[in-house]
Amino acid sequence: xxxxxxxxxxxxxxxxxxxxxxxxxxxxxxxxxxxxxxxxxxxxxxxxxxxxxxxxxxxxxxxxxxxxxxxxxxxxxxxxxxxxxxxxxxxxxxxxxxxxxxxxxxxxxxxxxxxxxxxxxxxxxxxxxxxxxxxxxxxxxxxxxxxxxxxxxxxxxxxxxxxxxxxxxxxxxxxxxxxxxxxxxxxxxxxxxxxxxxxxxxxxxxxxxxxxxxxxxxxxxx
Numbered sequence: 001x002x003x004x005x006x007x008x009x010x011x012x013x014x015x016x017x018x019x020x021x022x023x024x025x026x027x028x029x030x031x032x033x034x035x036x037x038x039x040x041x042x043x044x045x046x047x048x049x050x051x052x053x054x055x056x057x058x059x060x061x062x063x064x065x066x067x068x069x070x071x072x073x074x075x076x077x078x079x080x081x082x083x084x085x086x087x088x089x090x091x092x093x094x095x096x097x098x099x100x101x102x103x104x105x106x107x108x109x110x111x112x113x114x115x116x117x118x119x120x121x122x123x124x125x126x127x128x129x130x131x132x133x134x135x136x137x138x139x140x141x142x143x144x145x146x147x148x149x150x151x152x153x154x155x156x157x158x159x160x161x162x163x164x165x166x167x168x169x170x171x172x173x174x175x176x177x178x179x180x181x182x183x184x185x186x187x188x189x190x191x192x193x194x195x196x197x198x199x200x201x202x203x204x205x206x207x208x209x210x211x212x213x214x215x216x217x218x219x220x221x222x
Contacts (some may be wrong), residue, residue, distance in 0.1 A: 054190040076211050083208055085215045095212040103208040106216040114212045137202055157201045166201040170194055177201055193218045
C-alpha cells in the first residue's frame with residue numbers, strides 16, 4: 001500500500017477512535033475562538049431641521065401671514081407688506097422692508113421689551129413682564145396703555161380702567177386672539193410662544209412694530 005494511503009488510513013482510524021471516545025464520555029467540543037468582534041450599529045444623526053414656519057390667520061381668517069424663522073433671521077410674508085427681521089448681537093431686533101430700509105427696532109432688556117421707530121427711537125413703548133406672570137404695556141414715560149392679566153385660559157388685555165379689550169385663549173393647541181366683540185383677530189395652530197400673540201392687540205403700534213415685538217418675544221421664549 002502506498003505510504004500516503006497508509007497515513008490516511010491510520011489518521012482516519014485515529015479520528016474515528018477519538019470520536020467514539022468523545023461520544024462515550026459525553027464531552028463536547030469547544031467552539032474555535034474567533035477574532036471577529038460584533039459591532040453595534042452606528043447611531044444615525046438626526047437630519048438638520050429646516051426653517052421654523054408659523055402661519056397666522058388674520059382678519060377672521062381672510063388673510064394668511066407666514067413667519068419664517070431661520071437662526072437669527074426671519075421674514076413675514078403674505079400681508080400687504082413683507083418684512084425682514086434680524087436679531088443683532090445684543091439681542092435687539094431690527095425690522096426692515098423688502099428694500100432693506102429700517103422701519104422699527106425692538107430692544108430686549110431684563111423682563112422688558114422696548115419697541116419704537118428706527119428713525120425716532122425716543123417715541124417708544126415698553127412691554128414689562130412681572131414675576132406674577134402679568135404684563136403691562138406703557139409709554140416710555142411709564143404711562144400705562146394696556147394691562148395684561150394672566151388667566152386660566154391664557155391672557156386678558158385691558159384698558160387702564162380695566163375695561164376688557166381682547167382675550168388670548170390657548171385651547172387644543174389653537175391660539176386665538178379675540179376682540180371684546182368676540183371676533184377673531186389672529187389665529188394660529190403652530191408653535192408660537194403664547195405671549196408673542198399679544199402685540200397684535202396693541203392698536204397703538206404700527207404693523208412693523210407689532211411684528212418686531214412679536215418676533216422678539218417668541219425668540220426669547222417668554
